[in-house]
Amino acid sequence: MNKIIIIGSSGFIGSRLIKKIKAIDNNKLMVLLHKNFNLADFEDFDVITSSLTNVNLEHFKRFKPDVIFHLGRLKGNGIFGRLIAAKKGKSANKRMIKYLSKNNLNPRIFYFSGTLVYGNKSSQTADEKSKISPISFSREYHLAEAPWYEESFKSNANISMLRLPWVVGKGSWFYRYYIHIALKHGFVPLYFKGKNWMSLIDVQDCCTLALHLSKQSKLFKIVNLYNPSLIVRQSEFVEIISEVLGIPVKKVSLRKKIFRDNAFNEAMRFSLKVNSIHTDLYNNYHFKINDLKELVRKNIKQN
Numbered sequence: 001m002n003k004i005i006i007i008g009s010s011g012f013i014g015s016r017l018i019k020k021i022k023a024i025d026n027n028k029l030m031v032l033l034h035k036n037f038n039l040a041d042f043e044d045f046d047v048i049t050s051s052l053t054n055v056n057l058e059h060f061k062r063f064k065p066d067v068i069f070h071l072g073r074l075k076g077n078g079i080f081g082r083l084i085a086a087k088k089g090k091s092a093n094k095r096m097i098k099y100l101s102k103n104n105l106n107p108r109i110f111y112f113s114g115t116l117v118y119g120n121k122s123s124q125t126a127d128e129k130s131k132i133s134p135i136s137f138s139r140e141y142h143l144a145e146a147p148w149y150e151e152s153f154k155s156n157a158n159i160s161m162l163r164l165p166w167v168v169g170k171g172s173w174f175y176r177y178y179i180h181i182a183l184k185h186g187f188v189p190l191y192f193k194g195k196n197w198m199s200l201i202d203v204q205d206c207c208t209l210a211l212h213l214s215k216q217s218k219l220f221k222i223v224n225l226y227n228p229s230l231i232v233r234q235s236e237f238v239e240i241i242s243e244v245l246g247i248p249v250k251k252v253s254l255r256k257k258i259f260r261d262n263a264f265n266e267a268m269r270f271s272l273k274v275n276s277i278h279t280d281l282y283n284n285y286h287f288k289i290n291d292l293k294e295l296v297r298k299n300i301k302q303n
Contacts (some may be wrong), residue, residue: 128223162224194238230289
């Protein structure tokens with residue numbers, strides 16, 4: 001039996017990861033919940049209700065996890081809000097690392113990060129050996145994950161940093177910045193010129209791949225979690241959304257604001273072809289959604 005803790009269990013990815021794990025026999029789950037959840041959805045699990053900053057870590061000692069999936073991220077509004085949240089998150093993560101070490105708990109830890117840490121690469125690729133240069137929302141949020149990133153390089157570390165691209169699914173950026181606008185205003189937005197490269201993955205495939213990684217005998221320190229078949233320019237992505245919805249595309253220009261938060265602008269300009277040094281992992285893995293139109297149709301239908 002595997003004992004698994006999920007931090008950030010009610011979030012966009014965490015809620016789907018729980019369903020995947022629940023479908024597998026011989027797993028015992030502890031979930032850390034904070035906001036926006038229905039307790040009835042988690043009645044089969046060992047539930048801890050607390051923020052990341054105040055969680056009683058004695059629960060971890062009691063549970064003795066084999067695996068921890070860490071999707072917890074404190075949110076903040078604006079640059080200063082994110083910075084404050086990131087500093088609190090950094091302290092909470094350092095506290096957790098210290099507690100696990102002090103109590104001789106050494107579970108496999110999978111920390112969910114993002115590919116914004118690589119910075120804008122235009123048409124270039126980035127694999128796990130590429131230098132990081134956080135942009136957009138990652139500038140602040142990378143501060144919170146830094147303790148895990150630094151700890152992962154220690155000789156006895158049991159930590160894997162999972163860097164996610166654009167994850168497509170109900171409740172994600174996909175709906176907020178494209179579908180919602182299209183349905184409300186009658187056009188599919190094309191941000192800037194649309195020449196930027198987007199690396200995409202279906203949320204269900206993302207969760208399945210994360211679980212696949214957790215079962216490997218070898219633990220990779222950093223893994224870019226992406227689908228090699230779903231790397232497209234934003235213009236192509238938007239045209240498919242337009243075709244599926246039957247709603248025209250409209251170019252949207254976002255101006256850079258002086259002394260203002262430009263994280264969203266940077267995110268929508270962000271261009272990167274994600275790659276991986278873990279070729280064997282991807283050569284032997286089969287994604288469920290590999291077609292762009294199927295990806296869009298599936299996730300629009302869900303909404």
